Amino acid sequence: MSKLVIAAMGTRGDVAPLLDVGLRLREAGHDVVVAAHCLFRELITESGLEFRLMGADVKVDESDPFAVDLSGHEDLVVPDKLAWPEGQRFLGNGLIEALIDEPADALLLSPITEFSGFQLAEAKGIPAIGLRLFPLSATAQHPPSLFGDKDFGGFRNRRAADFGAWLFDTVYRGPVADFRRDLGLPKVSPRELRRRRTVSEWPVLHGYSPSVSPRPADWRPGLEVTGYWWPPRPIDWEPPAELVDFLADGPPPVFVGFGSTTEGRERRAEFSEMLNETLRRFGGRALVQTGWMNLDISGDDVLTIGSVPYDWLFPQVAAAIHHGGAGTTSASLRAGMPFAAVPGQADQGFWARRMRELGVSPATIPLQKLSIDGLVSALHALTADSFYRENAGRLADRIALEDGAGTAVKAIEAHLAAY
Structure with a gap:
């Protein structure tokens, strides 16, 4: 059986469904750990899965993640906008530091972890598998879900996806280059890395129902819609x-x-x-x-x-x-x-x-x-x-x-x- 590491970043709704996959992998005999930020320590451990800390171990109120106690971490500087390059560099460095020495046969990556996770998987010589809760890949059926409540029509939907991919590759090429340099990997542009992933048909599993958003017929092989992943209820939980x-x-x-x-x-x-x-x-x-x-x-x-x-x-x-x-x-x-x-x-x-x-x-x-x-x-x-x-x-x-x-x-x- 395999040792699998799930790298999860985002809000509770981004992290919790991935635990369903982790628990089912464990039931199938695999060794599974979940790497996430300290905010989700209890969510993960109370489901029965192993936890690996990404980033600093600060005190955070789960009901208000902006209420952070930096006692003991006064020198920690968190970028104002985590979605921008400095933020992704900060998050990615935390992921790499947490998992660089973690034995693994594969990395299972949520979307925000992909920028650094792909490079870490390459450095380890292991496969990366995408875990997404919403569609991002190009299709005529709809634009990528991050475009929100939009439908530009077939050709324009695909062009919107192409533009989004170009924008991400351009905006985040600095952090990607830094990750590759720090991991001892050769210089390769984000655009070329994306092309290689597409050609190799790297797998991305989408955890939502095909009855809600069907798999587009024009998606490449490797992009699959599996059905929903259900967040496990915490062990021994009782309602107030x-x-x-x-x-x-x-x-x-x-x-x-x-x-x-x-x-x-x-x-x-x-x-x-x-x-x-x-x-x-x-x-x-x-x-x-x-x-x-x-x-x-x-x-x-x-x-x-x-x-x-x-x-x-x-x-x-x-x-x-x-x-x-x-x-x-x-x-x-x-x-x-x-x-x-x-x-x-x-x-x-x-x-x-x-x-x-x-x-x-x-x-x-x-x-x-x-x-x-x-x-x-x-x-x-x-x-x-x-x-x-x-x-x-x-x-x-x-x-x-x-x-x-x-x-x-x-x-x-x-x-x-x-x-």
């Missing part, structure tokens, strides 16, 4: 008594939360006020997840909550307003729960559009255009019209027939056998 009592004390509530969205965080007070007024006008029972925005919500028949396993919570919820991230969207669909998305960043707009097209959502309300009228209208549509719940239920039935993590394990084993 207050939440259990609230759910039992009336009809199913609506759920409102923006999860780990950080876009618009500076408007926290404004968004909190808008949501308070929305729920007052709506008049129904509601659960509000404070999330990384630290929403300040109160009112009759309203309960605020922190992090709760969605596989336990969402089957008990009538409908939702949330950010539409890949993980929260998948949990909503698994529960057959309709929702309206409030996308603010990354792939959220892509999933919001798919939900409208599938008849699961009545509307998309962009975070930057958030309005009380739009929110109230969406809540009334979701709770008064069975159309959306029926569509969500039918989709949930199809998703239940899939085995995303099992399919991923078979694909990983096949690639290792052929390597």
Whole structure:
């Protein structure tokens, strides 16, 4: 059996689904470790998987990752924008430092780890396999998901992907060159490295349902859509008594939360006020997840909550307003729960559009255009019209027939056998 290292970066929704793949690989007899930042130590260890620390071991409040205690790490300088070259250099150096001496037969890379992870895999002489929760590769079917709620049409969709690839290769060529130099690898441009990966048909596994976003017919071999990967519930987890009592004390509530969205965080007070007024006008029972925005919500028949396993919570919820991230969207669909998305960043707009097209959502309300009228209208549509719940239920039935993590394990084993 193989020693496999999963390198995971991003928000909780980017990390948690990868643990399903890790656990299934372990069940198949492989030795699996997960490398991530300290924020996710408990998430990983409480699932039963081994944890490797990437970056500094600082004290972070999981409910507010901006509240960082740098005691003992006063000299640590974190770039303001982790998505820009200096940020990627900072993150990539942390990955390489954590895994350079870690024995491994393959690296399984989430998207943010690819810049440094590819170079580390080459230096180790082992394969790299991509693990993605949203589509990024070129197709006429749609533009890359990071373009949000857009569809430029067949030819232009592919050109958008080509432009995105060129932009990433240009913007991040400095960090990639630094990683290769530090690892003793020859100079090769990011563009040429991308071409080599394409020619070699390097595998990328996509952890979402083909019933939600089908595999494009014009994707190259090696790009596969496996079905969803489900975040494991923490071992020995029990729901808070207050939440259990609230759910039992009336009809199913609506759920409102923006999860780990950080876009618009500076408007926290404004968004909190808008949501308070929305729920007052709506008049129904509601659960509000404070999330990384630290929403300040109160009112009759309203309960605020922190992090709760969605596989336990969402089957008990009538409908939702949330950010539409890949993980929260998948949990909503698994529960057959309709929702309206409030996308603010990354792939959220892509999933919001798919939900409208599938008849699961009545509307998309962009975070930057958030309005009380739009929110109230969406809540009334979701709770008064069975159309959306029926569509969500039918989709949930199809998703239940899939085995995303099992399919991923078979694909990983096949690639290792052929390597």
